[in-house]
Amino acid sequence: MSEGNFSRKGKFVNRQQFAKISTSTSKNVSKSNPHWLLIGFGLSAIAVLSATVGAILALSLSNTPLRQARLTPAEEAVFNQEETVSFDNLQIPKLSRPVNILVMGIKVTTDDVPDQSTPDVGYHALVNSFEGLSDSMLLLRFDPEKDYVTVLSIPRDTKTLVEGRGITKINDANFHGGPALAAESVSNLLDDVQIDRYIRINVQGVEKFIDALGGVNLYVPQNMKYTDHSQHLYIDLKEGQQHLDGAKALQFLRFRYDAYGDIGRVQRQQVFMRALIEQALNPRTILRMPDILSVVRAHLDTNLTTNELIAIAGFTGQKNRSNINMVMLPGDFNTPEEGELSYWLPNHEKISEIMAQHFQIEPDYYTASHESDPTKLKIAVQSNKDNQETAQKVVDYLRETGYNRVFLSQQFANQPLLETKIVAQQGDNYSAAQIRADLGVGEVIVESTGVLTSDITIQVGQDWTIPEFNHHQDGKLKRI
Known part of the structure; x- marks a missing residue:
């Protein structure tokens, strides 16, 4: 073809x-706002940064990564070190090539951190840490050559090989080896796709970010009710058009207690992404920028530099609805025997088709199948x-x-x-x-x-x- x-x-x-x-x-649709920001609650902090280059510059004038975790040289080598930005005549950074970024939303509770100094509060309290299971995982591609943004949602229960752990759920990777092991595991799953950078966002930061943004309006597709006293997790949302503050938004994003489990949650997260993006360029965002930047610094760990943030902001701020693609890792549910784990079983043939069409990794058979x-x-x-x-x-x-x-x-x-x-x-x-x-x-x-x-x-x-x-x-x- x-x-x-x-x-x-x-x-x-x-x-x-x-x-x-x-x-x-x-x-x-043609009358809607033509400018869209970055997709994904996992990248929401960066979406707000995209609203104004000046605000990003205020964050830092250096080219130092906004990182809170230290990586060894071997872990650093997992990520592509090729230059990602160039500079225009005004010395504003811009993307010089396609960039793939692994985004992880991390949920950590006191029982996940044995040496946590938080006093015993009688339940599993959330902790602002990046060293836990990845509660959500996205691979984003910013492609200036083809002029689009793609978001691939990877269900947390995806069955795959994690080096040193064997066959397990992909959300184990960050817990056992941090962002480097997570990136290696995702690359192996996705036809050896190159991963350039990572972002980890603690789930507590998501709630605070939504509050700083002023909440989000969306249609809750069903009644959502769930109680877990051990985590003080109380979800109680009614079907219909809603204005969700940070706490309620987190309830919406964490709910997975229906027939489709985590897969249904991934679908709802994509609904949330669309709603969030449509509201992200609200003028009120600029007024709340100090609060939003504070949330970014406290709850974000990434090897992206400030120049790269500015380049991504400039690229994504010019995208319209048709230039933003969201897709979920193809697969199917397993039928576990009693006592066995429930997995999302990846469909490797369809994964190859997605990687060919959206990530420019094209196996020989793809052209024939697509024709x-x-x-x-x-x-x-x-x-x-x-x-x-x-x-x-x-x-x-x-x-x-x-x-x-x-x-x-x-x-x-x-x-x-x-x-x-x-x-x-x-x-x-x-x-x-x-x-x-x-x-x-x-x-x-x-x-x-x-x-x-x-x-x-x-x-x-x-x-x-x-x-x-x-x-x-x-x-x-x-x-x-």
Whole structure:
């Protein structure tokens, strides 16, 4: 397959056409704020830094990493030492090449730190430390050559090899070997992807950051209730549009006590990311900058330098919705026997496809597999419970168009769907864009918030209208 085109049943779409297709949105979307900050609650502190270069410069005028942990020379060598920034005529740093950053949200309690000096409070209190299990893990790619940002969510229960520990959950890596072992483990899992930098953020900092930001508005997709007296963890959120302060935001991010466990939590985290990004450029952010910078310094450990932060800020601040991709590590649940651990089992073939399309690591077989007929894609059509009739008509239309593996999802979307979305669940934005072209409506988004078993999920919104058809010579219905 050539770099410039991809095809389906004789129809070729070049890269310029693809860009037009993938960025097509409804009228309301086109009116939204075009500037987006960095994705991920794990990188939220840096997202705020991106709001103003001046604030970042105020943090430090040196090129010293904002690091709190010390790495040995061997651990330093795990990360690529190649220069990441250059300088423009005004001596402002800018990204000189693609950069991959491993982000970890760390949760540490008093029982994780035996020599912790905190008095016995009768429960497992949170500790501001980076030496625990990674409660969340993201690999971010900032690519100035292709002009996009990609966020790959890696479930904490992913089964993989951690050097010195054997086969275990990937969240063990930071606990046993810090950021270097975590980076090595992620690289081995992801086709030896190069990792340039790391960021560790303590979960306490997330709560304080959201408070400094003034909270976040989002639609809570279901009632969330859970109690763990041993951690003083009390989650009690109601379904519906909510304004979440730091404590409630942390409840939303930590909840994983439903049918999908940690995978459902990853999906909700992506919902949270979108909501947070939309609000991050609020003018109030600038007024709270001193508090936000304090949170960054107290709860952030990274080998990024100030110049690199400025370069990332400048690059990401110019991105719009279509230039930001979010995808979850492909895999499936295991069915553990009694007493065995529950894992997320990675799908290595689909991982290779994601790494090829979004991280420029292309195995020989990927091109051939990607040239296969997209009509063989597994497409889920999802709607609100009261819109199933329209959703069925979408299923019928796609089948008439030639898509053979389309099904009506019984997993209802439990939040309002004003606009139709074509969700590239497995990261395949090329095929999603082609489906969008065939439908003639909808916004292509790359994220893993659709139906888990699908390649593409079409979330039918209120903007969908029943198309008129003509019969072509092949006997199939064609949309006018």
